[in-house]
Amino acid sequence: MTDLPDLSHIQKALHRIQPHTHRTPVLRSKQFNERVGADVYFKCENFQKIGAFKFRGASNTVFSLTDEQSMKGVATHSSGNHAQAVALAARMRGIPAYIVMPSNAPKVKKEAVAGYGGIIHYCEPTLQAREDVLNDVVDETGAYFIPSYDDKRIVAGQGTATLELLEDYPDLDYVLAPVGGGGLLSGTSIAAKGIRSTIKVIGAEPETVNDAYQSFKSGKLQPATNNMTIADGLRTSLSDLTFSIIYKNADDIITVSESSIIKAMRFIWERMKIIIEPSSAVPVAVLMDNKLTVTGKKAGIIISGGNVDLDKLPWL
Amino acid sequence: MTDLPDLSHIQKALHRIQPHTHRTPVLRSKQFNERVGADVYFKCENFQKIGAFKFRGASNTVFSLTDEQSMKGVATHSSGNHAQAVALAARMRGIPAYIVMPSNAPKVKKEAVAGYGGIIHYCEPTLQAREDVLNDVVDETGAYFIPSYDDKRIVAGQGTATLELLEDYPDLDYVLAPVGGGGLLSGTSIAAKGIRSTIKVIGAEPETVNDAYQSFKSGKLQPATNNMTIADGLRTSLSDLTFSIIYKNADDIITVSESSIIKAMRFIWERMKIIIEPSSAVPVAVLMDNKLTVTGKKAGIIISGGNVDLDKLPWL
Numbered sequence: 001m002t003d004l005p006d007l008s009h010i011q012k013a014l015h016r017i018q019p020h021t022h023r024t025p026v027l028r029s030k031q032f033n034e035r036v037g038a039d040v041y042f043k044c045e046n047f048q049k050i051g052a053f054k055f056r057g058a059s060n061t062v063f064s065l066t067d068e069q070s071m072k073g074v075a076t077h078s079s080g081n082h083a084q085a086v087a088l089a090a091r092m093r094g095i096p097a098y099i100v101m102p103s104n105a106p107k108v109k110k111e112a113v114a115g116y117g118g119i120i121h122y123c124e125p126t127l128q129a130r131e132d133v134l135n136d137v138v139d140e141t142g143a144y145f146i147p148s149y150d151d152k153r154i155v156a157g158q159g160t161a162t163l164e165l166l167e168d169y170p171d172l173d174y175v176l177a178p179v180g181g182g183g184l185l186s187g188t189s190i191a192a193k194g195i196r197s198t199i200k201v202i203g204a205e206p207e208t209v210n211d212a213y214q215s216f217k218s219g220k221l222q223p224a225t226n227n228m229t230i231a232d233g234l235r236t237s238l239s240d241l242t243f244s245i246i247y248k249n250a251d252d253i254i255t256v257s258e259s260s261i262i263k264a265m266r267f268i269w270e271r272m273k274i275i276i277e278p279s280s281a282v283p284v285a286v287l288m289d290n291k292l293t294v295t296g297k298k299a300g301i302i303i304s305g306g307n308v309d310l311d312k313l314p315w316l
Numbered sequence: 317m318t319d320l321p322d323l324s325h326i327q328k329a330l331h332r333i334q335p336h337t338h339r340t341p342v343l344r345s346k347q348f349n350e351r352v353g354a355d356v357y358f359k360c361e362n363f364q365k366i367g368a369f370k371f372r373g374a375s376n377t378v379f380s381l382t383d384e385q386s387m388k389g390v391a392t393h394s395s396g397n398h399a400q401a402v403a404l405a406a407r408m409r410g411i412p413a414y415i416v417m418p419s420n421a422p423k424v425k426k427e428a429v430a431g432y433g434g435i436i437h438y439c440e441p442t443l444q445a446r447e448d449v450l451n452d453v454v455d456e457t458g459a460y461f462i463p464s465y466d467d468k469r470i471v472a473g474q475g476t477a478t479l480e481l482l483e484d485y486p487d488l489d490y491v492l493a494p495v496g497g498g499g500l501l502s503g504t505s506i507a508a509k510g511i512r513s514t515i516k517v518i519g520a521e522p523e524t525v526n527d528a529y530q531s532f533k534s535g536k537l538q539p540a541t542n543n544m545t546i547a548d549g550l551r552t553s554l555s556d557l558t559f560s561i562i563y564k565n566a567d568d569i570i571t572v573s574e575s576s577i578i579k580a581m582r583f584i585w586e587r588m589k590i591i592i593e594p595s596s597a598v599p600v601a602v603l604m605d606n607k608l609t610v611t612g613k614k615a616g617i618i619i620s621g622g623n624v625d626l627d628k629l630p631w632l
Contacts, residue, residue, distance in 0.1 A: 025341070046589045047589055051589060266626060269591055269626060270626065273362045273363060273367060273590060273591040273592075273622035274589060274590055274591065275585055275589040275590065275591060276589075306589035310582060310585060310586060310629070310631065311631070311632065313626070313629070315626065315627070316627065316632070
């Protein structure tokens with residue numbers, strides 16, 4: 001892998017997506033700071049368009065395409081935030097988006113994709129079926145495939161959240177981000193290390209789906225053997241690309257239990273009055289569990305999103 | 317009632333409480349604006365200290381006291397946000413706070429008051445018992461009673477939210493606030509009309525507890541005959557003071573159904589990713605139900621608070 005993305009790609013991505021994205025606020029909480037003994041800066045991608053950081057990578061990729069590449073639209077398979085992100089980015093560019101979703105996806109997700117003008121193709125709820133149907137759709141329509149994380153343009157887009165965070169607060173000692181497929185952590189690590197190599201970059205992962213942890217510690221990409229976690233955005237495994245970037249740039253991967261994730265999520269809802277999804281609570285839990293010593297330091301956390309099914313809260 | 321508070325009282329209150337309160341952000345939502353066809357500005361008192369606007373009135377009153385008045389501490393009866401507000405304001409001033417709470421108050425509320433250093437006295441869950449126990453506590457301790465809304469200093473404090481909102485966005489056509497005991501709406505109406513008499517001030521009330529509506533329409537103070545509403549901050553009736561102010565300054569009181577309140581609350585949680593309590597959703601519901609024509613106009617809404625029992629969400 002000779003040409004991994006670098007800071008300049010993220011800077012270009014930010015320039016490209018700025019007209020289309022929110023510059024999300026950075027919030028702080030006295031109660032949280034007292035609790036963890038550090039100064040913590042929450043970069044609130046739950047307030048991003050479509051309610052998650054995923055819009056950054058998707059819009060960077062969609063707006064990177066030449067007119068010829070984009071002419072017949074774009075396509076992806078996703079049951080989550082990436083589906084909405086691609087649908088909205090495509091609508092903004094004025095091209096069709098073909099979204100392959102499992103037939104059992106929650107109604108609220110289907111409606112959201114349709115609400116952004118996405119053309120939904122349903123498939124059986126297996127990865128194989130998703131890929132097969134996607135290939136059919138791409139063959140039929142000529143649409144351009146937008147992956148959800150295994151792509152340098154996606155990685156560069158996701159890194160823009162950290163670029164903004166460090167523009168606002170340049171003297172952070174740590175940046176923490178959740179890790180699933182690794183797109184966000186890859187972009188985060190490139191941005192942070194590119195700006196200042198002494199910033200520690202920490203990936204936070206559910207201990208039940210700890211492929212990034214296993215891969216990072218062993219130095220060899222290892223797929224997840226389980227996808228059971230409440231953090232529904234983190235059920236995927238790293239790719240060669242994201243593993244290479246993370247292995248090179250991140251300082252550590254730290255895992256937390258399901259109960260810690262739920263406790264952290266509830267703490268943020270109750271004390272900060274903002275809605276964060278379980279995946280966002282994973283790095284919060286790392287600090288609340290004292291799994292990383294940040295006493296007296298400044299730590300940024302990328303709050304990845306706020307898309308939660310309000311009928312199924314994890315503490316009920 | 318010859319000497320109702322005016323804008324100068326609110327300006328003095330803001331000056332007094334500024335060192336102790338958050339200047340809360342004003343949020344906007346493209347989706348909400350599209351839905352109601354207006355430009356809406358949410359003044360987010362859910363991000364205020366103790367999670368509600370009540371801290372403004374309580375801190376204004378506590379910090380208005382002379383050293384002699386405050387020497388023996390302060391006291392109040394409340395099962396809600398006012399209890400926490402008085403406890404925290406007293407702690408900031410370095411005096412004791414005696415809080416009379418019904419024995420059946422939710423555990424989370426008791427813990428919050430205790431967490432701010434409040435000294436809790438329990439009573440039977442009736443208004444009579446609350447007042448009796450409060451009188452006993454005041455007799456025993458010599459503490460100064462801080463009412464929850466029937467007080468000019470409280471009214472002036474609550475009005476500071478609107479003063480900040482209109483400093484940030486001076487050209488609003490409407491300001492909406494929920495109405496229960498009327499402290500918030502009183503302060504809101506004095507601030508808005510004092511700044512520009514053409515700003516329309518609208519109170520929003522649950523239709524099941526519509527004493528403010530009945531009083532406003534009939535021109536005579538009428539107590540609530542029912543206190544059953546999901547909007548737990550709005551179960552109280554206006555006082556002579558708040559009725560006089562509201563009758564003089566407000567342009568209308570509009571009521572909404574329980575189901576509209578729940579729908580509005582959920583809409584804000586899902587789309588804006590912020591936690592608002594049911595009382596805050598009442599003015600939101602007024603706009604979502606098109607009960608007020610604001611097409612093409614600019615409307616501010618005072619989001620009164622975000623203290624919600626996450627184990628008992630109204631849509632579950």
